[in-house]
Structures are given as structure tokens and as C-alpha cells.
Amino acid sequence: MTEPPHAIKLGGVTHRYGKTLALDDVDISIRENEHLCVIGPNGGGKSTLLKLILGLVEPTEGTVQVFGNSAKKACRDIGYVPQSIQFDPLFPISALEIVLMGRLDHLWLGNYSKKCREIARDSLSRVGLEDIDNKPFADLSGGQRQRVLIARALACAPKIMMLDEPTASIDLSVEEKFLDILKELRKSVTVLLVTHDLDVISTVGDSVLCVNRRVHRHSLPMKPETIAEIFSGSHRIEHDRETRHSHGDHSTCEHD
Amino acid sequence: MTGKPGTLTEIIRPANMTDFIHALQTFPLLRYALLAGIFSSVAFGVVGSFVVTRRIGYIAAAIAHSILGGIGASIYFSRTYDLNWLTPMVGALVSALAAALIIGLISLRNKEREDTIIGAIWAIGMATGLLFMHYAPGPGVNLESFIFGNILLTSLSDVYATAVLSIAVVGITIMFYPKLLAVCFDEEFSRLRGIKSGIYFLLLLCLLAVSIVLLVRLTGIILAIALIVLPAATASKMAQRLWKIMVIAVVISLFCTVSGLIVSYVGETPTGPVIVLIAAVGYSLIQVWQRCFSRS
Numbered sequence: 001m002t003e004p005p006h007a008i009k010l011g012g013v014t015h016r017y018g019k020t021l022a023l024d025d026v027d028i029s030i031r032e033n034e035h036l037c038v039i040g041p042n043g044g045g046k047s048t049l050l051k052l053i054l055g056l057v058e059p060t061e062g063t064v065q066v067f068g069n070s071a072k073k074a075c076r077d078i079g080y081v082p083q084s085i086q087f088d089p090l091f092p093i094s095a096l097e098i099v100l101m102g103r104l105d106h107l108w109l110g111n112y113s114k115k116c117r118e119i120a121r122d123s124l125s126r127v128g129l130e131d132i133d134n135k136p137f138a139d140l141s142g143g144q145r146q147r148v149l150i151a152r153a154l155a156c157a158p159k160i161m162m163l164d165e166p167t168a169s170i171d172l173s174v175e176e177k178f179l180d181i182l183k184e185l186r187k188s189v190t191v192l193l194v195t196h197d198l199d200v201i202s203t204v205g206d207s208v209l210c211v212n213r214r215v216h217r218h219s220l221p222m223k224p225e226t227i228a229e230i231f232s233g234s235h236r237i238e239h240d241r242e243t244r245h246s247h248g249d250h251s252t253c254e255h256d
Numbered sequence: 257m258t259g260k261p262g263t264l265t266e267i268i269r270p271a272n273m274t275d276f277i278h279a280l281q282t283f284p285l286l287r288y289a290l291l292a293g294i295f296s297s298v299a300f301g302v303v304g305s306f307v308v309t310r311r312i313g314y315i316a317a318a319i320a321h322s323i324l325g326g327i328g329a330s331i332y333f334s335r336t337y338d339l340n341w342l343t344p345m346v347g348a349l350v351s352a353l354a355a356a357l358i359i360g361l362i363s364l365r366n367k368e369r370e371d372t373i374i375g376a377i378w379a380i381g382m383a384t385g386l387l388f389m390h391y392a393p394g395p396g397v398n399l400e401s402f403i404f405g406n407i408l409l410t411s412l413s414d415v416y417a418t419a420v421l422s423i424a425v426v427g428i429t430i431m432f433y434p435k436l437l438a439v440c441f442d443e444e445f446s447r448l449r450g451i452k453s454g455i456y457f458l459l460l461l462c463l464l465a466v467s468i469v470l471l472v473r474l475t476g477i478i479l480a481i482a483l484i485v486l487p488a489a490t491a492s493k494m495a496q497r498l499w500k501i502m503v504i505a506v507v508i509s510l511f512c513t514v515s516g517l518i519v520s521y522v523g524e525t526p527t528g529p530v531i532v533l534i535a536a537v538g539y540s541l542i543q544v545w546q547r548c549f550s551r552s
Contacts, residue, residue, distance in 0.1 A: 056448070087442065092492065092497050102449070105450045111434060136496035139496070156449070
């Protein structure tokens with residue numbers, strides 16, 4: 001019997017920036033259509049983990065595979081949603097023009113095709129923004145900007161969605177809508193979501209990846225104290241009992 | 257009788273307030289200046305919009321100053337080895353493109369060192385230019401005309417060159433507009449979609465280099481940066497889409513160049529500074545207008 005296919009697989013990955021160790025000996029595998037929240041203290045290596053999977057940085061040691069290919073080759077299968085705060089708010093671009101960037105790989109010369117425009121409009125309506133396609137980026141609210149970036153990732157027709165703190169700049173009412181969007185992706189897309197938001201963690205994930213130089217997987221639900229400790233960085237991150245058990249390590253189990 | 261040195265009226269009969277149009281018909285030189293001004297306005301309106309939205313005005317300034325190196329070298333070598341084809345404009349184009357590529361590659365590979373390199377290229381370009389001009393055989397070089405521009409040096413072949421380069425700049429921008437827009441807005445995401453974003457950034461800098469070379473005759477290397485940045489900055493206050501900013505910037509550039517020519521002809525003043533000041537007045541007006549009348 002063959003194993004269910006892995007969407008993402010990191011084997012013995014270590015990454016250093018100069019002498020600073022960002023990630024240390026990371027082994028994780030994520031199955032297709034799994035939904036994972038990525039948590040951890042600031043500076044713990046969350047962004048580095050995302051960048052490794054996106055192929056934006058090469059690991060110092062170890063291998064990163066996405067759908068059995070190198071990360072660089074597979075980056076077109078990934079819809080990436082960066083934080084909306086990192087963009088120049090005055091940049092003269094419309095919502096639709098941003099979403100169309102998701103179709104950049106279908107463009108050679110001149111302008112986007114009709115079909116690409118249709119896909120982009122469709123992506124905007126999936127995040128509930130069908131009527132603002134011509135609005136400039138500068139005139140959008142924080143929540144709208146974030147949703148436009150999600151629509152852009154959807155326009156890529158991705159097999160994996162990676163979102164970097166998408167709820168950081170939006171209010172509660174928008175957050176609900178955002179969670180609905182994620183639920184809709186449940187069946188068809190692998191999701192990796194960096195967040196500090198406990199509500200999101202409890203609603204979205206199948207399990208949680210804790211990143212603090214080392215990466216470990218915890219099943220949900222997690223104890224609130226554990227999460228608090230992870231954010232403070234004081235917790236020595238290890239696999240929880242259940243995960244160890246499923247990996248054949250029974251040392252912490254009470255049964256025999 | 258001739259007017260003050262360095263002005264349009266230096267070799268053309270002193271102006272008679274009303275007959276700029278008549279003078280255009282009579283003096284080919286004025287016609288060349290006007291045509292070169294019109295063609296290059298289109299190029300730097302388009303490229304200036306990229307510069308303002310991508311916030312790379314300082315790179316534009318470094319490229320502009322490094323051009324002096326190419327001008328000096330071309331004068332030195334053409335006089336020493338009798339190379340007629342090696343005009344200052346050829347030297348300017350080569351050095352501008354070289355500076356653009358060097359700054360671009362370093363900015364892509366080594367972000368922390370970017371400002372150091374920009375400063376270095378700025379100064380090295382000027383220093384080599386001055387040395388080459390010092391050692392060039394023959395009569396002394398009129399440095400001022402390169403630094404502050406001298407539209408009287410515009411020849412018919414300059415007009416052709418300006419037209420071709422402007423068409424190239426606009427054509428390339430239209431062909432690659434969505435990609436250039438994407439790379440300017442979000443370089444990382446573009447790379448993830450399989451776009452070689454580094455190449456497009458370099459392409460943008462090369463377009464910038466060409467536009468600056470077009471400005472050397474008009475405003476000289478020191479004032480060039482103003483005409484690249486000011487019309488586009490004014491336009492960026494009036495529109496929120498890049499292509500609209502480009503169209504408005506081209507119109508503003510055309511207005512500045514043409515009115516600058518007329519004013520400097522009539523007022524017997526050097527052309528470059530007048531054009532730049534008209535652009536600066538436009539930018540100030542839009543700022544004041546926004547302060548006083550914008551909502552919120």
C-alpha cells in the first residue's frame with residue numbers, strides 16, 4: 001500500500017542567517033488538504049519556514065520537497081498571502097490589478113487575457129469583494145486589503161495556500177468572513193496559516209505547528225496554558241504525546 | 257546681433273515678444289529643440305511615474321551624475337583616436353546603462369550596501385568625467401553645457417535619436433506594463449509566479465538610464481532628476497492608477513518643456529533652469545491645493 005501523498009516534506013532542514021541559527025533540524029511532513037496553524041514567538045523562525053517552503057530561501061542543510069519536487073519548482077502551486085501592512089499604501093494600483101498578479105505566469109507580452117480577468121473577478125467575489133474591483137489600493141480598508149491579497153492567492157488556482165498573519169490587521173466582523181473563506185477551502189486545498197490569534201487556531205487547524213527554532217506538531221485542542229507558554233518562548237517545544245504515539249514513540253504514554 | 261551666452265537667443269536673433277511661432281519657422285535650431293523636448297517629454301513622463309511609485313529617485317540621481325564619466329571618456333577617446341562616431345551622447349548612453357546595471361545588480365544581490373554603491377557610482381562617474389575632460393586634447397570642453405544643459409547643441413540627428421529612444425521606452429513599457437507594475441508593487445510575489453523579477457527591475461533601470469540621457473541636452477545632468485521626478489510626482493497626486501499617472505505626467509512634462517522653451521526664448525534665459533522651475537511650481541501648487549481642498 002502506498003502512503004497518502006505528501007504536499008510538503010522537510011527532511012533534516014537547518015537554516016542559518018550568517019551565524020544565527022533560524023531553524024534547527026526540522027522534520028515535518030504535511031499531507032494534502034491538511035489545514036495547519038503555525039504558531040511561535042516572534043523571531044522563532046516562522047517566516048523562515050514559510051520562505052523555505054516557498055523556495056525563496058535555500059536551506060543550509062536538508063531538503064524541502066513540495067509535491068515531490070524542489071520548492072523552487074513547485075512555487076507556482078502555492079498561493080502566498082503576505083501581510084498587507086508590508087505594502088506601500090499609496091501605491092497606484094487597483095484591487096483587480098493586484099488580483100490579476102495571481103495570473104502573471106499566464107502572461108507573456110501585453111495585457112492579461114479575458115479568461116485571466118474572469119478568474120480574477122471570480123476570485124474577488126469569492127472573498128466578497130466583487131463590487132470594488134476598480135477601487136485603488138489606497139482607498140481600501142485594512143480588512144479589504146487583506147482579502148484582496150487572499151483573492152490574489154486564490155487566482156493562482158493553488159494546491160497549497162500559505163497565509164502570514166492574515167487576521168493581524170482586521171476586525172472581528174471581517175475575521176468571521178475570513179474564517180468562512182478558509183472553511184470553503186477545506187476540501188480542496190492544503191492550508192498553512194501563521195497566526196497569533198487563538199480564535200483562528202481553535203477554528204481552523206487540524207493541528208498546530210509550533211516553531212521556535214525547532215518545529216513540532218501538536219494535535220488540537222491544545223491547552224490554553226501550553227499556547228501561552230509557546231508564545232512566551234519559555235516552552236521547550238516537543239511533540240505532544242499523541243503525535244509521538246502516532247510516530248511510534250511510546251515513552252510518554254501511560255499504557256504499555 | 258546675439259543675446260546673452262547660454263541662452264536660446266545666443267545665436268538666434270534676440271526675441272521679439274510675439275513671434276516665437278515665426279522664429280520656429282525661421283530657425284531650424286529652435287525647431288529641433290522643440291521637437292527633441294516634445295519627444296523626450298513622453299519618455300520621462302512614463303519612466304518618471306515608475307521612479308516615483310517605486311521610490312527610486314536616488315538611483316535616478318546617481319545614474320544622471322555618472323553620465324559625466326561617459327561624456328568625458330567619449331570626448332577624450334574621440335579626440336585622441338579621431339573617432340567621429342563616438343559622440344558625447346553615445347558615451348552618455350553607454351555610461352548611463354552601465355551605471356543602471358551595476359546599481360541594479362548590487363541592489364538585487366546586496367540590499368544593505370545599496371546606498372554606499374549609489375553614492376560611489378555618483379562620485380566615481382563625475383570624477384572620471386572631469387579627469388578625461390582635463391586630459392582631452394584640443395580646445396577646452398564646455399563643462400557647463402553638460403551639467404546644466406544647452407539646448408542649442410541639439411542637432412537634427414539628436415531629434416531622430418530622441419524620437420527613436422522615446423518610442424522604444426514607450427513601446428517596451430506598453431509590452432511589459434502588467435509585469436513591471438507587478439514587480440514594482442510586490443517583487444517577492446512576482447518571483448513566486450515565475451516572473452524573473454530581477455530582469456524586470458534591471459529593464460526598468462535601463463529605461464530610466466535612456467530617459468536621463470535624453471534629458472542631458474535639455475536640462476543637463478544635474479537638473480535632469482527634477483524633470484524625471486517632478487511631473488510624475490505632481491501626476492501621482494491627481495490619479496491612483498499607474499497608467500493614468502503616466503498619461504498625466506506626459507502632459508505635464510510636455511507643458512513644462514514647451515512653456516519653458518518659450519519663456520526662456522522670450523526672456524533670454526537659459527532653458528534648463530526655466531523648465532525645471534516651471535515643473536517645481538506645478539508640484540508646489542498641487543501640494544498647496546491638496547492641503548487646502550482635500551477631503552478629511
